Amino acid sequence: xxxxxxxxxxxxxxxxxxxxxxxxxxxxxxxxxxxxxxxxxxxxxxxxxxxxxxxxxxxxxxxxxxxxxxxxxxxxxxxxxxxxxxxxxxxxxxxxxxxxxxxxxxxxxxxxxxxxxxxxxxxxxxxxxxxxxxxxxxxxxxxxxxxxxxxxxxxxxxxxxxxxxxxxxxxxxxxxxxxxxxxxxxxxxxxxxxxxxxxxxxxxxxxxxxxxxxxxxxxxxxxxxxxxxxxxxxxxxxxxxxxxxxxxxxxxxxxxxxxxxxxxxxxxxxxxxxxxxxxxxxxxxxxxxxxxxxxxxxxxxxxxxxxxxxxxxxxxxxxxxxxxxxxxxxxxxxxxxxxxxxxxxxxxxxxxxxxx
Amino acid sequence: xxxxxxxxxxxxxxxxxxxxxxxxxxxxxxxxxxxxxxxxxxxxxxxxxxxxxxxxxxxxxxxxxxxxxxxxxxxxxxxxxxxxxxxxxxxxxxxxxxxxxxxxxxxxxxxxxxxxxxxxxxxxxxxxxxxxxxxxxxxxxxxxxxxxxxxxxxxxxxxxxxxxxxxxxxxxxxxxxxxxxxxxxxxxxxxxxxxxxxxxxxxxxxxxxxxxxxxxxxxxxxxxxxxxxxxxxxxxxxxxxxxxxxxxxxxxxxxxxxxxxxxxxxxxxxxxxxxxxxxxxxxxxxxxxxxxxxxxxxxxxxxxxxxxxxxxxxxxxxxxxxxxxxxxxxxxxxxxxxxxxxxxxxxxxxxxxxxx
Ligand SMILES: CC(C)[C@H](C(=O)O)[C@@H](O)C(=O)O
Ligand SMILES: CC(C)[C@H](C(=O)O)[C@@H](O)C(=O)O
Numbered sequence: 001x002x003x004x005x006x007x008x009x010x011x012x013x014x015x016x017x018x019x020x021x022x023x024x025x026x027x028x029x030x031x032x033x034x035x036x037x038x039x040x041x042x043x044x045x046x047x048x049x050x051x052x053x054x055x056x057x058x059x060x061x062x063x064x065x066x067x068x069x070x071x072x073x074x075x076x077x078x079x080x081x082x083x084x085x086x087x088x089x090x091x092x093x094x095x096x097x098x099x100x101x102x103x104x105x106x107x108x109x110x111x112x113x114x115x116x117x118x119x120x121x122x123x124x125x126x127x128x129x130x131x132x133x134x135x136x137x138x139x140x141x142x143x144x145x146x147x148x149x150x151x152x153x154x155x156x157x158x159x160x161x162x163x164x165x166x167x168x169x170x171x172x173x174x175x176x177x178x179x180x181x182x183x184x185x186x187x188x189x190x191x192x193x194x195x196x197x198x199x200x201x202x203x204x205x206x207x208x209x210x211x212x213x214x215x216x217x218x219x220x221x222x223x224x225x226x227x228x229x230x231x232x233x234x235x236x237x238x239x240x241x242x243x244x245x246x247x248x249x250x251x252x253x254x255x256x257x258x259x260x261x262x263x264x265x266x267x268x269x270x271x272x273x274x275x276x277x278x279x280x281x282x283x284x285x286x287x288x289x290x291x292x293x294x295x296x297x298x299x300x301x302x303x304x305x306x307x308x309x310x311x312x313x314x315x316x317x318x319x320x321x322x323x324x325x326x327x328x329x330x331x332x333x334x335x336x337x338x339x340x341x342x343x344x345x346x347x348x349x350x351x352x353x354x355x356x
Numbered sequence: 357x358x359x360x361x362x363x364x365x366x367x368x369x370x371x372x373x374x375x376x377x378x379x380x381x382x383x384x385x386x387x388x389x390x391x392x393x394x395x396x397x398x399x400x401x402x403x404x405x406x407x408x409x410x411x412x413x414x415x416x417x418x419x420x421x422x423x424x425x426x427x428x429x430x431x432x433x434x435x436x437x438x439x440x441x442x443x444x445x446x447x448x449x450x451x452x453x454x455x456x457x458x459x460x461x462x463x464x465x466x467x468x469x470x471x472x473x474x475x476x477x478x479x480x481x482x483x484x485x486x487x488x489x490x491x492x493x494x495x496x497x498x499x500x501x502x503x504x505x506x507x508x509x510x511x512x513x514x515x516x517x518x519x520x521x522x523x524x525x526x527x528x529x530x531x532x533x534x535x536x537x538x539x540x541x542x543x544x545x546x547x548x549x550x551x552x553x554x555x556x557x558x559x560x561x562x563x564x565x566x567x568x569x570x571x572x573x574x575x576x577x578x579x580x581x582x583x584x585x586x587x588x589x590x591x592x593x594x595x596x597x598x599x600x601x602x603x604x605x606x607x608x609x610x611x612x613x614x615x616x617x618x619x620x621x622x623x624x625x626x627x628x629x630x631x632x633x634x635x636x637x638x639x640x641x642x643x644x645x646x647x648x649x650x651x652x653x654x655x656x657x658x659x660x661x662x663x664x665x666x667x668x669x670x671x672x673x674x675x676x677x678x679x680x681x682x683x684x685x686x687x688x689x690x691x692x693x694x695x696x697x698x699x700x701x702x703x704x705x706x707x708x709x710x711x712x
Contacts, residue, residue: 075547083550083553084546084547084548084549084550084553087547089547089548093548119476119477119480119584119585120475120476120477120584121475121476121477124475140515140545140548140549141548143512146549146550147550148550148551148553148554152518153518153519153520153554154516154517154518154519154554155516155517155550155551155553155554155555156499156514156515156516156517156550156551157514157515157549157550157551158512158513158514158515159496159512159513159514159515160510160511160512161510161511161512162508162509162510163509163510164509189496189598189601190440191431191440191443191445192440192445192449192496192497193440193496193502193513194439194440194502194503194504194511194512194513195504195511195512195513197439197440197504197511198504198509198510198511199511220601220602221601221602221604221605221606222605224580224602224603224605224606225605225606225608225609225614228475228476228584228606228609229475229609242545243602245545245576245577246576246577246580246599246602247580248577249577249578249580249581250577250580250581250584250606252581253581253584253585258581278578
């Protein structure tokens with residue numbers, strides 16, 4: 001099969017982890033006789049430096065003409081003084097919006113080889129396998145009006161949702177749940193926010209279309225606690241944009257490192273794939289970055305944009321296998337464990353390639 | 357000294373835990389020759405049932421005429437179908453607003469006797485002592501416009517802050533930090549939200565008044581993770597309203613149970629004291645509720661409304677001592693630990709009283 005993949009490596013560790021991910025995709029293509037074409041383009045801080053804006057038109061054109069967009073990371077401290085609409089992150093928000101994907105899938109899985117890396121007790125995390133479905137195009141991220149009035153010393157952002165925006169992401173969550181443990185936990189703050197009341201009513205309505213799936217509602221504050229106390233009790237977790245941002249990062253501690261977490265954004269014109277971690281400028285270029293988040297993101301490309309489920313599963317198995325041998329990048333290394341050996345970004349990529 | 361205390365026990369387990377807290381306050385008064393006068397009043401679901409609204413005028417009058425308001429909990433599932441402005445929780449939000457306290461202090465402390473109760477590893481939590489300073493009168497909770505339009509199938513809430521609202525709560529956070537480990541971690545989402553940019557700029561400005569205090573900024577998503585990975589690295593955590601709601605509940609896992617957590621809201625006309633836990637209607641009246649959150653809240657009354665620091669510290673020491681003897685309410689009991697004995701709400705209250 002043929003797949004056009006736009007590669008937006010971005011800032012900080014973005015390029016180095018993306019390189020390992022595309023290497024794995026090339027290996028899969030070669031092995032399976034597929035034709036994967038990779039087209040690089042600028043986004044984020046490197047785009048601001050190179051073209052003056054965080055999402056150049058050329059990048060947008062390449063992305064929209066592709067079958068899948070693989071993104072590294074955006075963000076660079078040198079732009080901290082700019083307003084949100086001019087920063088590297090604006091490029092990320094703009095491309096999310098342009099591609100139209102509204103359902104951001106973020107798996108949070110406990111790998112037994114990494115059980116010692118989580119601040120949570122191994123008996124709490126063992127077997128945990130949560131899939132966050134985060135609405136990605138609504139809420140405070142995109143709602144208008146939004147401003148910071150420096151004369152009036154006041155600022156506002158708007159949390160806005162329409163029923164349709166909730167319906168479409170809820171359907172994806174329920175669909176995915178039918179293929180998993182058949183449970184959806186919907187997160188809101190319905191005891192305070194009108195938006196959450198619409199959210200809860202709508203999700204409840206959609207649940208009726210999926211009688212085989214159990215729906216539970218949780219308030220976002222309690223959920224932040226339950227996720228740590230009983231991570232195993234969750235299957236699919238459905239959230240609005242900001243709640244999903246917070247809770248999926250929090251759940252990174254179930255896996256043990258943000259560097260391990262992939263994501264896929266589906267439902268729009270072109271699917272967008274990005275590891276959950278940021279650009280980590282402090283370790284960029286040092287070989288310390290963990291490429292497994294990006295490599296697992298590549299697996300999601302195969303699953304959600306190429307229908308190559310077996311290949312996706314093979315990458316995931318290769319990652320688990322490499323971890324089991326004790327190979328560790330700095331973020332998942334633990335002092336005093338003689339079975340572990342510290343490897344660089346590139347070495348970790350190579351090990352997964354070999355295991356594959 | 358004389359202290360008029362309004363007692364708004366509220367719903368569910370509110371009355372039973374509040375009873376234990378007032379018993380302790382009476383004991384302190386008797387011992388110290390103080391004159392504490394307790395005036396009960398209705399709030400929440402019981403007020404709706406009794407008077408038609410969640411915050412009757414009579415309650416407001418009593419509260420505003422008092423030196424301190426002690427609240428139990430509000431919330432009752434039977435009102436779930438009502439809109440946010442008619443629910444028991446509306447009574448809570450209204451009284452918060454009426455009393456004017458804008459700085460909600462929520463300590464999150466790791467008790468060594470409860471180390472086994474946290475899903476976090478004991479070596480991660482040992483010694484953790486975080487004080488959340490949550491802004492309580494701004495942001496999405498109170499911002500207008502806010503509506504759910506059922507015809508248009510759309511809803512909005514508004515996150516709004518003025519600089520003054522941030523200045524006053526920031527000063528309290530820095531003041532408190534000078535008496536602790538001299539570190540403030542300010543939480544925002546400044547890479548996306550204009551409100552957070554105002555927040556960050558304002559907190560940075562106020563920090564200059566406190567050169568002995570170190571300020572760090574954290575994005576709310578990363579913070580949700582860092583709190584679990586390195587709880588010991590935080591001292592005072594300063595947040596806007598909703599972020600503080602989520603993060604302080606999450607940090608309940610550091611202590612091991614929400615039932616242990618007190619809070620005080622200061623800065624307004626009358627200080628408001630409430631345990632962090634909710635009304636827990638499922639266990640109301642069963643004797644399973646943990647009164648220690650309410651009792652530790654009583655200690656905060658003595659500290660922040662009566663200047664009785666030594667008595668506050670004595671209550672806190674008594675709680676730690678009782679926990680060390682192995683007494684446990686259901687929420688903090690662990691099967692298989694022979695040193696523990698299960699006690700009821702009332703027995704736990706009595707044990708603290710004796711230890712005092
Ligand atoms: C970089 C930032 C804009 C982004 C977000 O908040 O969505 C990131 O935190 C994420 O979760 O992908
Ligand atoms: C009951 C609810 C309105 C309240 C809040 O969100 O402030 C509660 O969760 C709390 O944290 O005190």
